[in-house]
Amino acid sequence: MPRLILIFLISLSLSGVAQAQSVKRLLKTADKYYEHGFYYEAAINYKKAADITPDDLSITYKIGLAYLKSRYKHRAMPFLEEVYENTQDSTSTLVFHLGLAYQYNHQFEKALEYFHYYRKNAENTYTVDRHIRQCNIGIEYVNNPKNVEIRNLKKLNSDNQDYAPLITSDGKSLIFTSRREGSTGGKKAYDDNYYEDIYIVRRNKGDWLIPEKISTNINTHYHECGAAISPDGKTLFIYVDEGDGDIYFSTYQNKEWSVPLPVSQYVNSPYRELSVSVNQAGDELYFSSNRPGGFGGFDLYVSRKDRRGEWGPPENLGPKINTEADEDAPFIHPSGKSLFFSSKGHMGMGGYDIFQSRKYQGKWSTPINMGYPINTAQDDIYFVTSADNALGYYATAREDGMGGNDLYVINMKPKKAAPKPVAAAPVKNTTYFIGKVTDAGSGNPVAAELILSDNRKNIIIDRQYSDPSTGEFKISIPEGENFGLIVEAEGYLFYSTNFGADQLKGRKEIKRAIQLDKAVVGSVTILKNIFFDTGKASIKQESISELDRVHELLKANPNLKIQINGHTDNVGEADYNQKLSEQRAKAVASYLLQYGTTEAQVVAKGFGETRPLVSNDDEFGGREINRRTEIEILSVHEKIEEKKKGLLPTLTF
Incomplete structure (x- = not known):
């Protein structure tokens, strides 16, 4: 060769x-x-x-x-x-x-x-x-997009990750966290990105200036992330990546930020505390943590200042806010009446979605998804808003981004463009559901939350409250095919009803008195939004919203045991109806077990055609009513000693 x-x-x-x-x-x-x-x-x-x-x-x-x-x-x-x-x-x-x-x-x-x-x-x-x-x-x-305008804050973003925006109450300063080149120490972490630093940028004549590192007392050679700014702009809360991650605070005095100190032994734990928000009065601190005793993943908590000005033992915000997955980045609005946060557990488009809950009678309502284009199938997180609700700021990764997560501003109240001439669209009918919520035993008015869901789309579309002094309520139901309404109040078994297209067509009002039964052993409620195909035990997709509510009930009350009761009408052989009722009850129980309910909390039983509520002589006034799924409370086990110590919550239905 x-x-x-x-x-x-x-x-x-x-x-x-x-x-x-x-x-x-x-x-x-x-x-x-x-x-x-x-x-x-x-x-x-x-x-x-x-x-x-x-x-x-x-x-x-x-x-x-x-x-x-x-x-x-x-x-x-x-x-x-x-x-x-x-x-x-x-x-x-x-x-x-x-x-x-x-x-x-x-x-x-x-x-x-x-x-x-x-x-x-x-x-x-x-x-x-x-x-x-x-x-x-x-x-x-x-x-059905929301009427908002979203813009990338390109002047503030880098070709690396920028996130966690914090807006001061006057709207003139924005604090954010970045892993851009030029970080303090100039070194990279294990993931080959620069360590986190906190930056501040000020607004001049409506335009943002150049971002600057906030202070050498705050930024170190390791990770620091801005978590919250106090209403007066003089206290900055910081996530410090020490141990499993804790919250520190720094105060602004004599034109300089102090060396950060840990917040409180109650707020910080051997586990991770990620994000913080402080209310306008400065006496409530909302934060996320994955400490034991929550509902799963990261939960949201609130700590209140005691008479000595110290942050006290935290309180979990409960099952309406927290899920088995992660809740993070709480933001309490300056009004104190709205809580914004990101969640992977509440149903959204995918990843983290941003939700809003409102406070009524001292309790947080069922969260509502803020919709598209604020939320996407990506992770959307760290939402904060100006005091007048005109502008929102948050972080997300989008194709128009400059690198990693970017900071975006949301114009929540854009000017409406002049409408283009189009053919007149048919006017959609709206039906008002009006009535009064009372205690079934005493007849006294009950302050209850009414949650309206579109069963076909499996989304919550509205939530209202009954008047605590009269029990009266009014909620609008749009034109559609299948809506479910849940009425719930603490200490009561929830009430369920359904509105179909035939009920709503051409009607301006539907009036109904709703009586809630106390949540005691033997209480029974009919699940009006559980649907099966004729003669089958497979649960239809339109049932999911109601099934999720039953799951939330059991999640909020781990010491509660219920029985799923299945019933049929008298059409067909009795043996067949008995078997079908058992299969349907077991299908509901299996769904709950698959989604995390424990076997100790739920059993299933079928009664076939043996327990009709009304005569089976006709379909809509009889057989349709008798074909039903119920939940019945079998037992409530609570340890009195632990309840007195505050370790167990009172029953929440």
């Missing part, structure tokens, strides 16, 4: 070995990033490896998976599509992952195709059912 050819072949061999070693190093680095939760950084290194070996679909798949878990979830789609189009593995979790990618790109209809296909062979449908609901909600929200 000629010498030149031999040298050429040897060089090719060495090049191949070098490439293989390079790919191996890149994959090792990427796997390490992925293992430690730095998914974007993992995706970048997987992509470098894929550039060398573009035909390796296993690496392409890893790129997609890393993006799905990163702050750039929508970027996973082309990589997962490539794998799907070039493999026979169409029945595996690849189908589910591709559904996620379409969801995060707001291609909800296409995502639903893949989720439904995956669901056919899934052993546990909890996760895929949740994403199906998110896609249905996404379709509804995108088709």
Whole structure:
């Protein structure tokens, strides 16, 4: 063999070995990033490896998976599509992952195709059912956007991560956290990004100036994140990444911020405390923590100042606010009547969505999703608003971003453009549901929350309250096909009713007196929004909102045990009806168990046609009423000693 050819072949061999070693190093680095939760950084290194070996679909798949878990979830789609189009593995979790990618790109209809296909062979449908609901909600929200304008604060953002905006009460200063180049110490953390620093920027004549590091007393060589600013702008609360993460505070005196000190032994714990908000009076501190005793993940708590000015023992905000998943970034509005926060547990479009709860009679209401385009299928978090509600600020990762999470401003009250001439749209009918809520035993008025849901879309569309002195209420029901209404008050078993298209058509008002039964052993309520196909025990999608309410009831009262009662009419053989009622009751119980209810809390029993409420002689005034699902309270076990110590809440229904 000629010498030149031999040298050429040897060089090719060495090049191949070098490439293989390079790919191996890149994959090792990427796997390490992925293992430690730095998914974007993992995706970048997987992509470098894929550039060398573009035909390796296993690496392409890893790129997609890393993006799905990163702050750039929508970027996973082309990589997962490539794998799907070039493999026979169409029945595996690849189908589910591709559904996620379409969801995060707001291609909800296409995502639903893949989720439904995956669901056919899934052993546990909890996760895929949740994403199906998110896609249905996404379709509804995108088709009915809120009238807001959202703009990237490009002058403040960098090519790295910028987040956690804090606006002063006068609206003239914005404090935020950034991992941009030039951080204090100039060093990078394990994920190859700079350590967090806190910046402040001031507004002059309506325009933001150049951001500056807030203070050398606050920023160190490690992580500091702005958590809240007091109403007077003189106390800054900071998340400090020491131990598992605690909250510190710094005060502004003599034109300088003091060295941060820990907030309180009650607020800080051996676990993580992430975000903080302080009310206008400065005597309530809302924060998120993953300490034990909550409902799961990070929960929201409130700590109040005692007579000595110290923050006292925290109180969990309860099951209306907190879920089994994460709640974070609380913001208490200056009015004290609205609480904004981000949640992965309350139903939204995907990831963190921003929700609003209102305070009434000292209690927080059922949270309402703030809708699209404020919320997206990405993580939307750290929402704060100006005192006049004109502007909101938050952080999210979008395609028009400059890098990582960016800061955005929301014009909550944009000027309405002149309407274009269009053909007159048909006037939609609105029906008002009017009545009074009273105690079934005494007849006294009850202050209750009324929660209206669109069962077809599985979203909460309104919530109102009955007058505490009279029990009177009025809630509007839009034109539609299937609405469910829950009426609930503390200490009572909730009341459920349903409004169909036939009931609402052409009616201006529906009047009804609602009597709530005390939540005691033996209390029974009919679940008017649980639906089954004729002759079947499979639960229809329109039942989900009501089932979730039953789950919340059990979650809020872990010492409560209920029985699901199934009933039928008298059409058909008695044995068949008995079996069908048992199957339907078990289907409801199984749903609750699948979604986290403990087996000690729920049992199922079918009664067939043996317990009719009315005569079965006709359909709508008889058989329809007798076909029903109920919950019955079997027992309430509470330890009196613990309740006196405040370790167990009173029953909340």
